[in-house]
Amino acid sequence: MRREEVVDISTAVVDEDGWGPLSGLPGHPLMWVLIASELAVFGLALLGYAGARLHDPIAFAAAQDHLDRLAGVINTAVLLTSGFFAALAVDARARGRRGAARLRLTLAAALGVVFLVVKSVEYSRDLAQGFDIDSGGFFTIYFLITGFHALHVVLGIIILAIVLRFDSPGNYETGASFWHMVDLVWIVIFPCLYLLR
Amino acid sequence: MRYESQNIAKIYWYGALLIFAVQVVFGLIGGTIYVLPNLFPTDLLPFNVVRMIHTNALVVWLLLGFFGAAYFLIPEEAEREIHSPFLAYVQFAIFFFGALAAVAGYLFHIYADQARSYLEQPLWVKLGIIVAALIFLFNISMTVLQGRKTAITNVLLLGLWGVAIFFLFSLYNPANLSVDKMFWWYVVHLWVEGVWELVMASILAFIMLKMTGVDREVIEKWLYVIVATTLFTGVLGTGHHYYWIGAPGYWQWIGSVFSALEVVPFFGMVVFTFAMVWKGRRDHPNKAALLWSLGCSVLAFFGAGVWGFLHTLSSVNFYTHGTQVTAAHGHLAFYGAYVCVNLAIMSYAFPLLKNRAPYNQVLNMLSFWLITSGVVFMTVTLTFAGVLQTHLERVNGIPYMDVQDQLGFFYLLRLGAGAVTVVGVLLFIYSILVPREQEAIAPTSLTTAPAE
Amino acid sequence: MGNTGRLLRTWAMLMSLSLAFAIVADATRPTRLSHVALLLVGVVAVLKARLVLADYLGLRATPTALAGFSTAVVAIIALVVLSFEFPVSLFARQ
Incomplete structure (x- = not known):
């Protein structure tokens, strides 16, 4: 009998929805699993980049000088403004202003397209100079990291489009969380790849 | 046991245990050949055949075990009998006969000599495996579709469908050796570092549910997180097999980064099993099953996670x-x-x-x-x-x-x-x-x- | 309107920090950065990441998550910035 009582006390530790620490975060908890996973991947890739650069800093610096830093700065501004509109959209949807929310989310997605346009201009210049993903050293890593990020921008635009179609407040939060993660990743990879030298 | 058709599991597990014994005995023979190369007549029992039986028998009995597990846990989860017990026994007969025929054939040096480990079965055995898999998928999918759908059965079905689909790549053997290896890994890697992990996670979740008495809701959430991280890391983690086979060099980066994270779902399973046992209100009398479950997550973490990480960076x-x-x-x-x-x-x-x-x-x-x-x-x-x-x-x-x-x-x-x-x-x-x-x-x- | 005001403030700060970035890192000219500039680039990046985490991603409401994600970002950026303190190869035999 005594043992039963002791065991019973531990049953108090059962959270209602089962998501534990993830339940307090905005949007679907699994989106946060994805966000954490993505940050881990980009983080590891950047650490690999730092390690690879230490093998041959001079060649890396020479290759890096071919990048268009101004285009990178412009794209930073584009993405951050896009994120701003996405955040406004979530806010509007939470207040029940569906029309305003749609407009803002559409603007956010449109700025995502602008980002991709700028990025593809950059890529075409890199390729014209003879640098591609098989160049080795800096450019292989640069194309992998920025390319993988650009794929996330594409995926993000698709997700935002889905949210526009199925526009519950919860979906707004989930979709915007993914979009902000894409923002966040760019904020971290941009200085590492373009500015530090 | 609550459903009559759960008994189907028995025959699968008897078969699995038999082949398990064969597998470890041939492991022992192989280990002996390493030390005493001339003990066994090499024309009768060459090392390559011994190795082939050791690895093929492993895969076959693990699959039989998974089938058995599915037939055992799906009725309880779906809350109904298996759609067709008869088909389940037919499936067993085909699969088990194919496995035994393959092993016997290997001893007489009959195998698909394509230098593809694990896939040495002759074509007709491969086709038999596919037929058996189709019967199996039909049978369990019908059961689940007509019954209660739970996270555990959903993940199990996803995993088992993946097992069957990725096995189809074994039928394609391109002439170019690099391309051949890429497709070979679609079977081998996407099995053991992808869909098999889903099967493993759902079986562990079922055991935790039954043994610890923790709420299904909590267990399901853990399962979702484990599945998400498994697929996120495991799919592109395939890249760690593309380093030196003639694939482009960027795979060294992709493979290194993603497969380094493959340890995450395995660590997740360690935390999951221990947290559930810790939180559990039930003092289940079957200590042996609990020991195997906890041992499973810990040893998988070290074997697959830590020892995998050891040599996964390019x-x-x-x-x-x-x-x-x-x-x-x-x-x-x-x-x-x-x-x-x-x-x-x-x-x-x-x-x-x-x-x-x-x-x-x-x-x-x-x-x-x-x-x-x-x-x-x-x-x-x-x-x-x-x-x-x-x-x-x-x-x-x-x-x-x-x-x-x-x-x-x-x-x-x-x-x-x-x-x-x-x-x-x-x-x-x-x-x-x-x-x-x-x-x-x-x-x-x-x-x-x-x-x- | 409070939320919109805060988001606007966050956006303005992010944009000015980005501009600061461009100036500090001297975005148009290919020279090596000084130690101070390297450090500043790192600090600005961390500040921006934190703003996105707190206000765009809404982690201000969950301090533990904010602290966890911020720590991860700080660790990554710190290691990369540190690695740029070495202008010659650490591995090749000179």
Whole structure:
């Protein structure tokens, strides 16, 4: 009998929805699993980049000088403004202003397209100079990291489009969380790849 | 046991245990050939055939175990009988006959000689496997579709459908060796580092649900997180097999980064099983099943996670590729993840299927420690052998066979560990199959324990 | 309107920090950065990441998550910035 009582006390530790620490975060908890996973991947890739650069800093610096830093700065501004509109959209949807929310989310997605346009201009210049993903050293890593990020921008635009179609407040939060993660990743990879030298 | 058709699991698990015994015995023979190359007549029992039986039998019995697990847990989860028990037995007959025919054929040197490990079965055996898989998928999908749908059955179905779909790549064998290897990994990697992990996670979740009494809601959430991280890391983690096979160089980055994170879902399973047992309100009498479950997550974490990470970064793998480091990882990973999960569900289910109180738990748990000691010792031995081999062969450039001569001591130790493992396996089979009136050591009665 | 005001403030700060970035890192000219500039680039990146985490991703409401993600970002950026303190190869025999 005594043992039963002791065991019973531990049953108090059962959270209602089962998501534990993830339940307090905005949007679907699994989106946060994805966000954490993505940050881990980009983080590891950047650490690999730092390690690879230490093998041959001079060649890396020479290759890096071919990048268009101004285009990178412009794209930073584009993405951050896009994120701003996405955040406004979530806010509007939470207040029940569906029309305003749609407009803002559409603007956010449109700025995502602008980002991709700028990025593809950059890529075409890199390729014209003879640098591609098989160049080795800096450019292989640069194309992998920025390319993988650009794929996330594409995926993000698709997700935002889905949210526009199925526009519950919860979906707004989930979709915007993914979009902000894409923002966040760019904020971290941009200085590492373009500015530090 | 609540459903009659759960009994189907028994025949699958009997078959699995039989092939399990064959697998470890051939492992022991292979280990002996390493030490005494001329003991067995090489024309009768060449090493390549022994190795083939050891690895093929492993995959076959693990699959039989998964099928059995599915037939056992799906009725309880779906809350209805299996759609067609008859088809389930037909499926077993086809699959088991194919497996035995393949093994017998190997002994007579009949196999698809395409230099593709695990996929040496002749074409007709492959087709038989596919037919059996289709019957299986039809049967369990119908059961689940008509019954209650739970996260556990959804993940299990996703995993088992993946197993069947990725096996289709075994039918395609391109002439270009690099392309051949890429497709070969679609089967091998996407099985063991993808969909098999889903099967493993859902079986563990089922055991945790039954044994700990933690709310289904909580267990489902854990399962979702484990599945998400498995697929996120495992799919692009395939890149770690593309380093030196002629694929583009960027795979070295993709493979390194994603496969480095493959340890995450395995760590998740360790935290999951321990947290559930810790939180659980139920004091389940089947301690052996609990031991195998906890052992499964921990050993899988070390074998698949830690030992995998050891040589997954391309800059490390450049030196260690295909050395005994790989063999060390392979042994502990397969044992921890897939052998243990099978033995866990069998240890849980057999007492129920045979309608007895947990029996022979002491022998069962002893077999856990014997097999685990054997495999862990083997892993450590092979790791040392692999490190030495890497240095002598890859760094110093000494020819392959000259290096092998210097590793003899480690192979002798490995043989000893293998013998212990075989004893443990036989003990496990005995403890599961042979009835007993009472435990070898009577459990302490809780009610008579003195108050503190 | 409070939320919109805060988001607007966050956006303005992010944009000015980005501009600061461009100036500090001297975005148009290919020279090596000084130690101070390297440090500043790192600090600005961390500040921006934190703003996105707190206000865009809404982690201000969950301090533990904010602290966890911020720590991860700080660790990554710190290691990369540190690695740029070494202008010559650490591995090649000179």
